Amino acid sequence: MLFQNRTDAGRKLARALMKYKGRHPIILALPRGGVPVAAEVAAALDAPLDLVLVRKIGVPTQPELAMGAVTDGGQPTIVRNNEIVESCGVSDRKFDDVCKVELAEIERRRKRYLGDRARAKVEGQVAILIDDGIATGATTLAAIQAVRSRGPKELVLAVPVAPLDTVKKLHCEVDAIVCLDTPEELGAIGYFYRDFHQVGDEEVVAALKRFPADKIAHVPDSAS
Incomplete structure (x- = not known):
């Protein structure tokens, strides 16, 4: 289709x-x-x-390849694609670094799109x-x-x-x-x-x- x-x-x-x-x-x-x-x-x-x-957590060398995702909230929901993480050799520290960047983008979007809505x-x-x-x-x-x-x-x-x-x-x-x-x-x-x-x-x-x-x-x- x-x-x-x-x-x-x-x-x-x-x-x-x-x-x-x-x-x-x-x-x-x-x-x-x-x-x-x-x-x-x-x-x-x-x-x-x-x-x-929600934001995709992309592999640092292949940003379009999702090694996980994160949503906003007081306690953000984080999903890891362990198969991708392991096959691409991504360390826990690097995963967390990319996750922080995506959380910052989520916060920007929350303010831009939603504000006090x-x-x-x-x-x-x-x-x-x-x-x-x-x-x-x-x-x-x-x-x-x-x-x-x-x-x-x-x-x-x-x-x-x-x-x-x-x-x-x-x-x-x-x-x-x-x-x-x-x-x-x-x-x-x-x-x-x-x-x-x-x-x-x-x-x-x-x-x-x-x-x-x-x-x-x-x-x-x-x-x-």
């Missing part, structure tokens, strides 16, 4: 997620690339949009976690664990494209996965988009203004 751009991917993904509209879901995007996709889902499902700030209340809700695609799954796993810690009633992972083996590995981490294309060989996420430009900070901020995190005040079933 070839998507025209992230907007096109988001609209197609939204159609596959329409069954959740009546359940008042919270849409959680991984910035920056996941935000335009998630914005289309939020529009179609009439849902609030919020972020999960109201955050979505995930506890007891249906949470739909969205990105523009999944490669190794390290970043996604860190995001899943971070969202789980916030106590959602149900956690759904939704992406336009992800390799089949990664989808299988992540199935046990969430309640449901919606993925439009599951190739055996991914190559790179960008291969599945005609337009895969780098999403800028301004695009993220504009999307968040359109969809306040407190747009829907829904009382969880357990509280009724």
Whole structure:
């Protein structure tokens, strides 16, 4: 499946997620690339949009190769891909050094994107976690664990494209996965988009203004 751009991917993904509209879901995007996709889902499902700030921890000599990932929070969630760490000969000290750099970028994004913006209340809700695609799954796993810690009633992972083996590995981490294309060989996420430009900070901020995190005040079933 070839998507025209992230907007096109988001609209197609939204159609596959329409069954959740009546359940008042919270849409959680991984910035920056996941935000335009998630914005289309939020529009179609009439849902609030919020972020999960997560960063890939790349191998120093191959930054695009994930040896782990980290999310923000008082106690950051850190996921290590030990197979990559060991095969690339990365020491614990070097791993920690790269992790600190990514945590600093997370803090910059938190201030730039969120500031004093109201955050979505995930506890007891249906949470739909969205990105523009999944490669190794390290970043996604860190995001899943971070969202789980916030106590959602149900956690759904939704992406336009992800390799089949990664989808299988992540199935046990969430309640449901919606993925439009599951190739055996991914190559790179960008291969599945005609337009895969780098999403800028301004695009993220504009999307968040359109969809306040407190747009829907829904009382969880357990509280009724």
